[in-house]
Amino acid sequence: xxxxxxxxxxxxxxxxxxxEQIAKEHIQEEGLIFIEQNFHSRWGEIDLxxxxxxxxxxxxxxxxxxxxxxxxxxxxSTKKQQxxxxxxxIYLQQHGLNEYNTAYRFDVVAIEGNIxxxxxxxxxxxxxxxx
Numbered sequence: 398x399x400x401x402x403x404x405x406x407x408x409x410x411x412x413x414x415x416x417e418q419i420a421k422e423h424i425q426e427e428g429l430i431f432i433e434q435n436f437h438s439r440w441g442e443i444d445l446x447x448x449x450x451x452x453x454x455x456x457x458x459x460x461x462x463x464x465x466x467x468x469x470x471x472x473x474s475t476k477k478q479q480x481x482x483x484x485x486x487i488y489l490q491q492h493g494l495n496e497y498n499t500a501y502r503f504d505v506v507a508i509e510g511n512i513x514x515x516x517x518x519x520x521x522x523x524x525x526x527x528x
Contacts, residue, residue, distance in 0.1 A: 412512065416460035417444050420506040423520050429454060438487040441480035445506075446488065453494075453501040455485045457526075460508045460518075473505060478527045503527050 417434065425431060429447040436443045445456035457473060481503060489496045505526040510518030 412460060412462075413458075415512050416508045417458045419508060419512060419518070419520070420456065420458040421445055421447075424454075424456070424506065424522065427522075436484065436488055438484045440483035440487065441477075443481060443484050443488065449502075451500055453485075453489070453499060454504050455481060455488075455501065456504045456506055457481055458506045458508065460512065462509075462511055473526075478503070482528075 421431060421434065424445070424447060429449050431445070431447055432453075433446040434444065436446055443455050444458040445454075447454045447456060457477070459473060485501065485503070486496050489499055489501070502525045505521075505523045507521040507523070508518050509521075512518050
């Protein structure tokens with residue numbers, strides 16, 4: 398049973414990394430500048446950090462192959478949002494920026510569909526999704 402759990406985790410990690418790459422490329426095509434990926438703090442992780450002109454954009458990427466258990470957007474709980482907000486504050490602090498004087502926002506990129514198929518998955522980019 399333990400092997401199956403690890404196999405599922407590896408499967409999930411691989412798909413998560415691919416979803417993040419798809420999101421990153423999609424957002425770069427829209428003109429944002431890539432800064433960092435998978436920034437960790439003791440509070441959590443931010444999938445992508447990018448800049449939209451002078452605005453730092455902290456991005457949560459969610460992937461769902463299908464919507465049987467709810468779509469990708471519904472997977473971002475209030476608790477998860479709070480972790481991302483705390484982690485963003487740590488990021489800004491570590492980079493000598495003040496969260497009160499620095500423009501930033503939180504976006505969500507929700508990807509739904511089979512990312513391993515020829516058909517493109519559906520990508521929904523929600524700007525300023527929470528604060």
